Amino acid sequence: MDKVTAAIKEYVQRESTDYAIMIDGEWGIGKTTYYLSQIAKWLDDKKDYTSIYISLYGLSSLDQVSKKILAGRWVPSLFNKFAKTKSGQFSTELGSALVSTALLNLPPEWKIVKIPKLNIDLSKLLLFDDKTVICFDDLERSKINVEELFGYVNGFVERDGLKVIFIANEKDILAKHENKVRYLEIKEKVIRFTLKFQSHTETIMPELINETIKNDQDLQNFLLINSDRISSYCRSVGALNMRMIKHALEMFGSIWAHVHDKASVSEELKFRLFFFTISIVNEHMSGKLDVSKFQEYDNQQFKLLYNMLKDQRNEENTHPIIMYVDKYFGYEGFSFSRAIIGYVCDGYLDAELLNDEIRTLLGTKAYTSIEDRLMYAPLSELSDREFETAITQILNKVTQGKYSVHFYSQLFPTMAYFTRLGLINTDLSNLKNMFLDGASRAYEHSKYLRSELVEIRNTLNAEGLSQEEKRAYLELKEFVNTLNLKLREKFLKQLATSMEQMMVNNFEAFCRKISDYEDEIMNYPVLNRIDTESIFKQLMVCTNHQLYLFQQAIATRYKHLDSMKELMEEKEALEKLRSKIRNVTNSVSQIKLSTFYLNQIASEIDIVLTRDKSFSP
Secondary structure, eight states: OOHHHHHHHHHHHOSOOOOEEEEEOOTTSSHHHHIIIIIIHHHHHHSSOEEEEEEOTTOOSHHHHHHHHHHHHHHHHHHHHSOBOTTSOBOHHHHHHHHHHHTTTOOTTOOOOBOTTTOOBGGGTTOOOTTEEEEEEOGGGOOSOHHHHHHHHHIIIIISOOEEEEEEOHHHHHHHOSOHHHHHHHHHHHEEEEEEOOOOHHHHHHHHHHHHOOSOHHHHHHHHHTHHHHHHHHHHHTOOOHHHHHHHHHHHHHHHHHHTTOTTOOHHHHHHHHHHHHHHHHHHHHTSSOGGGGGGOOHHHHHHHHHHHHHHOBTTBOOHHHHHHHHHTTTSOOOOOHHHHHHHHHSOOOHHHHHHHHHHHHTOOOOSSHHHHHHHSOGGGSOHHHHHHHHHHHHHHHHHTOSOHHHHHHHHHHHHHHHHTTOSSSOHHHHHHHHHHHHHHHGGGOOOOOHHHHHHHHTTTGGGOOHHHHHHHHHHHHHHHHHHHHHHHHHHHHHHHHHHHHHHHOHHHHHHHTTOTTSGGGGSOOGGGSOHHHHHHHHHTOOHHHHHHHHHHHHHHTTTGGGOGGGGGGHHHHHHHHHHHHHHHTTOSSOOHHHHHHHHHHHHHHHHHHHSTTTOO
16 A cells, blocks of 8 residues: 555544645646545445545635535435436536535524435534545635635534545645745644655556546457556656546547557557657647657658767757657667657548558568668668668669759768768768769759758758768758759749740630639749730730739739748739839720729739738838
8 A cells, every 4th residue: 555545544544633634746647536546435435434525626615615515425315316317327517506506595494304205304414424534626726715715624624523635736826825834824724744646557547548448448458458567658757647648548549440450560569659659648748849840750760860869969959859769768669650640739640641650660561662661661671781782772873863853952861871870881071972963963854842842851860960961961952952943943934934825825714823722823923934014915905804804813812922922023023014004094095994904903913012011112
């Protein structure tokens, strides 16, 4: 028996007491679950004790507390006689209402009243003996003044000899109380012992599993059989918040459906995925690490980056990935899953990604090339010959410019790391030049990739580089970005040419395309690459309906400039077009309908140019 349980039982069974005790501990570590499953159950089994449990959460008056006490004392008895819900469970709210209306508002002259069929003596409802144990939970979450509440309870313990147990997070109470010394003085008059509660994961875990996992017998059995191992892991990594563990159990229920029916998934892999779920849920709920950023990596990249960072570790600069892995897994193996991270952080389980990751972890995923195996499969699965073959093939393709230009800056950190380890027979300078020359050759067949996507891919493994490696990487990255800008201009000119042809051949389709949020044209500045004079001449021969469509297209295209900054490159083209239109409309002596619609286009451009500060003159 642990010290807290022993102290509580000794207090309850002591014949005469005039004080209360407190169970104190951090939020969410299982104080309530412990009390209800261990102490309250023990009291119920003893038969001669009356156990009343009250949550003070949200209560704002002592009258509410009194009603709760009476309801807690008599509702179970009343409901054993009648008024069970459809599910067979007692309705506490209904019971509270019955007690508060029927029992607390008795006229003074009513000495003894018999409720028909129940034979309950109402005069005895307000009487308690020294075999009554009242537990007040959530003391720190009550809205009642602490001095008033302690004074109220003092009557129970001094006058009536009741046993009173508070459950609280006293750190929160002290943080909220203006006069901490005064609080401690008042507390000392009522509460003699404060029992420091430590999470009883080994005791509580089976009940938590049964309570959380009800509809999947296989999962429940798997967890119950191994509850000691789960408890030991949670204790070793400091994941002791019971609400967090319950949430992790709930989430793993959905993940379990994708691993349980696969005969090749070992019990150990199931454990690794479960422990990984606990680790991500614990960090996400605590807010200490932004684990959502881990979604940028796959299993191999994450582990490779960890190893790279571990080599660079120092006391002044500890990376979040180092902190995370060392805290939860130490030097043991672990299974990483982007799908689980996404599920915990965003609430959506990507089943396709999860199944693909499981195939990777099982070594059953089919890779199209030896390079893919090197980059994405666990390195331990490769033989010496396979590794050497993969490195040779990759470096040959790098030199020949066979990869897309953007892949060069993504691949370089991994190759630099292997070079540092002596697994590639070259030095860093030669490796960098090999990548620079290869990227130049790759330019001829590569396509433009949006800058933000290039940046994401570039930074995947770059964090684990040494200072010398990082300088080489940044030189290569800058070179790749320069090539990508050239590819961008080439791509946009081609796009603008096709759009100009469409403008001439099908103006209405042109208007639809430049304002369709599902079309790539909405993401790229092409109007500034079409000759403004050509657009103006086309407007001069448009029908009024076509002029209206163009005005609407302009309004739609620039509606969300804050999230479409690239379109700001079209500012100068819009200014020129507006100027040309105004020159025409201001020179006409008689306004026609077409003149009106041209003015509408110019006015719409006025609105666009003043909508965003960085877009306006």
